[in-house]
Amino acid sequence: MAAETVVIRHEATRGGCSGAVGDVLFRSLTFLFALFVLLILGGVLVALADGALPALRTFGFSFLIDEVWNPVTEKFGALAPIYGTLVTSAIAMLVGIPVAFGVAVFITEICPIWLKRPLATMIELLAAIPSIIYGIWGLFVFAPFVQQYIQPAIINTFGQIPGIGALFAGPPLGIGVLTAGFILAIMVLPFISSIMRDVFETVPAMLKESAYGLGATRTEVVWQVVLPYTRIGVVGGIMLGLGRALGETMAVTFVIGNAHRITTSILQPGTTISASLANEFTEAVGDLYLSSLIALGLILFVITFIVLAFAKLMLLRLQKQAGG
Amino acid sequence: MRAFRIGFLGLAAAAAFGFGAWAAEISGAGATFPYPIYAKWAEAYAAKTGVKMNYQSIGSGGGIAQIRAKTVDFGASDMPLKPEDLQKDGLTQFPPVVGGEVMVVNLPGVQAGQMTLDGPTIADIYLGKIAKWNDPAIVKLNPGLKLPDTAIAVVHRSDGSGTTFIFTDYLSKVSPEWKDKVSEGTSVQWPVGIGGKGNEGVSALTSRTVGGIGYVEYAYALQNKLVHTKLVNHDGATLEPGIKVFQAAAANADWKNAPGFYLILTNQPGKETWPITGATFILMHKKQEKPDRAKEVLKFFDWAYRNGAQMAEALDYVPMPPNAVAIFEDSWKQIVGPDGKPVWDGHSS
Numbered sequence: 276m277a278a279e280t281v282v283i284r285h286e287a288t289r290g291g292c293s294g295a296v297g298d299v300l301f302r303s304l305t306f307l308f309a310l311f312v313l314l315i316l317g318g319v320l321v322a323l324a325d326g327a328l329p330a331l332r333t334f335g336f337s338f339l340i341d342e343v344w345n346p347v348t349e350k351f352g353a354l355a356p357i358y359g360t361l362v363t364s365a366i367a368m369l370v371g372i373p374v375a376f377g378v379a380v381f382i383t384e385i386c387p388i389w390l391k392r393p394l395a396t397m398i399e400l401l402a403a404i405p406s407i408i409y410g411i412w413g414l415f416v417f418a419p420f421v422q423q424y425i426q427p428a429i430i431n432t433f434g435q436i437p438g439i440g441a442l443f444a445g446p447p448l449g450i451g452v453l454t455a456g457f458i459l460a461i462m463v464l465p466f467i468s469s470i471m472r473d474v475f476e477t478v479p480a481m482l483k484e485s486a487y488g489l490g491a492t493r494t495e496v497v498w499q500v501v502l503p504y505t506r507i508g509v510v511g512g513i514m515l516g517l518g519r520a521l522g523e524t525m526a527v528t529f530v531i532g533n534a535h536r537i538t539t540s541i542l543q544p545g546t547t548i549s550a551s552l553a554n555e556f557t558e559a560v561g562d563l564y565l566s567s568l569i570a571l572g573l574i575l576f577v578i579t580f581i582v583l584a585f586a587k588l589m590l591l592r593l594q595k596q597a598g599g
Numbered sequence: 600m601r602a603f604r605i606g607f608l609g610l611a612a613a614a615a616f617g618f619g620a621w622a623a624e625i626s627g628a629g630a631t632f633p634y635p636i637y638a639k640w641a642e643a644y645a646a647k648t649g650v651k652m653n654y655q656s657i658g659s660g661g662g663i664a665q666i667r668a669k670t671v672d673f674g675a676s677d678m679p680l681k682p683e684d685l686q687k688d689g690l691t692q693f694p695p696v697v698g699g700e701v702m703v704v705n706l707p708g709v710q711a712g713q714m715t716l717d718g719p720t721i722a723d724i725y726l727g728k729i730a731k732w733n734d735p736a737i738v739k740l741n742p743g744l745k746l747p748d749t750a751i752a753v754v755h756r757s758d759g760s761g762t763t764f765i766f767t768d769y770l771s772k773v774s775p776e777w778k779d780k781v782s783e784g785t786s787v788q789w790p791v792g793i794g795g796k797g798n799e800g801v802s803a804l805t806s807r808t809v810g811g812i813g814y815v816e817y818a819y820a821l822q823n824k825l826v827h828t829k830l831v832n833h834d835g836a837t838l839e840p841g842i843k844v845f846q847a848a849a850a851n852a853d854w855k856n857a858p859g860f861y862l863i864l865t866n867q868p869g870k871e872t873w874p875i876t877g878a879t880f881i882l883m884h885k886k887q888e889k890p891d892r893a894k895e896v897l898k899f900f901d902w903a904y905r906n907g908a909q910m911a912e913a914l915d916y917v918p919m920p921p922n923a924v925a926i927f928e929d930s931w932k933q934i935v936g937p938d939g940k941p942v943w944d945g946h947s948s
């Protein structure tokens with residue numbers, strides 16, 4: 276790295292004055308680009324806040340805690356979509372993280388060399404599939420499968436347990452909060468697993484070999500050497516996946532059932548913020564209706580911001596621990 | 600993340616409309632339901648006259664907003680504006696085509712056209728009061744059918760839509776309880792059921808769920824061979840859906856005495872009238888700053904009324920009967936230029 280810098284410096288001085296001017300130009304240009312991103316972000320935020328103002332002024336704080344969403348009487352509350360967004364993302368993380376972790380460990384630690392590249396490429400291909408394809412596949416293929424095999428099994432086992440049974444009650448409809456969570460899990464899996472794979476590969480071979488030399492098993496190496504060494508990257512990957520799950524629109528819209536209701540059972544239909552926007556934006560007649568939808572967008576913006584900020588804080592703490 | 604996309608979308612839409620307004624062609628924006636027929640007419644009209652019509656199917660809400668902002672020559676909405684709203688914005692409206700809606704069901708052994716339903720029963724199903732297919736109310740309407748003890752899975756549209764408006768308007772007219780609890784709109788707070796996006800979402804959910812019931816546009820049910828039901832109409836007659844009974848609703852409607860043509864064709868009287876029928880509407884400003892463009896728009900729709908019927912029927916839309924067309928074209932006298940003279944002189948040249 277240092278040697279490279281010296282070479283570049285050297286060439287710059289040989290170019291004389293024009294090199295220095297180019298440097299300044301380049302610096303201002305990149306600064307301008309960076310500023311541009313900030314401007315767009317600020318602009319979007321201002322536009323959202325401005326658009327959401329009528330709804331927030333009309334409903335006040337109750338907008339956040341009201342479940343009613345009635346376009347006819349123009350009474351709107353965001354609780355059902357907020358709830359749906361958080362629950363589907365939680366299910367996606369609950370299912371997606373362990374699988375992604377397993378995939379990444381398999382590829383980096385266990386997989387035979389000849390399978391490594393094809394497998395890694397295929398997982399990255401999952402990330403390249405447009406979300407509408409996931410939605411259509413979810414509606415026509417996955418949901419019927421869930422309805423016929425998975426949901427009856429869940430209802431007959433977990434659904435019968437007193438207490439948590441309420442979470443798994445109701446007729447098997449195929450679509451609903453759980454199915455949306457599953458689809459999201461499949462969608463975030465490639466993101467999380469490819470980042471985990473990349474960071475797992477940064478673990479120095481010497482560390483792992485030392486552990487093996489001391490008689491550690493593969494499981495112990497993964498849990499006590501690889502994971503502690505890479506936890507910052509792992510958390511980063513999970514947060515990226517969570518960000519995608521929170522904002523995902525089309526695939527969820529197809530399989531969640533789009534009902535503005537909060538039900539205790541995760542087998543029943545619900546809705547998310549982005550699904551509500553995708554469904555209702557085009558035909559939202561009336562200023563208050565439109566404003567309420569924009570307010571939903573603002574809430575999603577804030578939720579995403581909180582998640583990112585939380586992730587950054589966690590990373591900072593982890594870094595401190597690693598440093599100290 | 601979503602917020603970004605919406606921001607960009609708005610920007611892109613603004614740019615598109617900016618250009619539309621400047622180009623030498625007529626431009627419109629709005630409802631998605633009539634888009635196929637408007638596009639078909641535009642293509643045929645451009646081939647004949649060279650005048651291009653650029654229609655953006657962005658949804659009724661967008662269409663109303665765009666015509667208010669005068670970024671397009673006409674707006675389009677599946678839900679007619681109330682006379683007082685027309686007055687407020689200086690707009691006028693007229694309907695170019697009519698569409699019908701049917702109920703589709705999924706019950707093993709029940710074929711298309713075998714089941715009969717009536718308005719109050721449908722309202723009770725969508726209210727959640729009738730939850731089983733062997734409910735006495737359904738059995739009474741279908742003495743010949745063997746109805747199972749299956750739960751009814753109610754399916755509705757999740758996206759805001761003119762189809763929903765027409766359907767809920769019908770339920771409001773036939774059931775006081777529906778009117779009171781839910782009422783009508785392009786999207787409503789559904790007491791029960793699951794939502795599918797678009798006609799294809801509703802039909803996918805209905806045809807996949809045993810015991811499912813949904814409402815879709817007739818053309819969609821026809822093209823996808825869904826199991827539709829017969830309906831009992833306002834006069835108590837049991838009808839099979841079809842272009843003839845949809846057109847009867849438009850022909851029997853009292854357009855003359857409806858201010859601003861604010862008339863929703865659901866539950867209209869007449870022995871041959873299909874109960875769930877609705878028109879889609881064109882919105883224009885009464886006072887035109889660019890009378891030449893307004894005239895081009897009216898020429899286009901005049902041509903469509905006269906020559907577009909076959910094209911409409913080929914796409915399963917219902918063309919307006921001639922007696923109604925005469926009334927609509929008479930109303931174009933309200934559209935005037937800056938000099939106060941009507942831009943439409945009753946001739947297409």
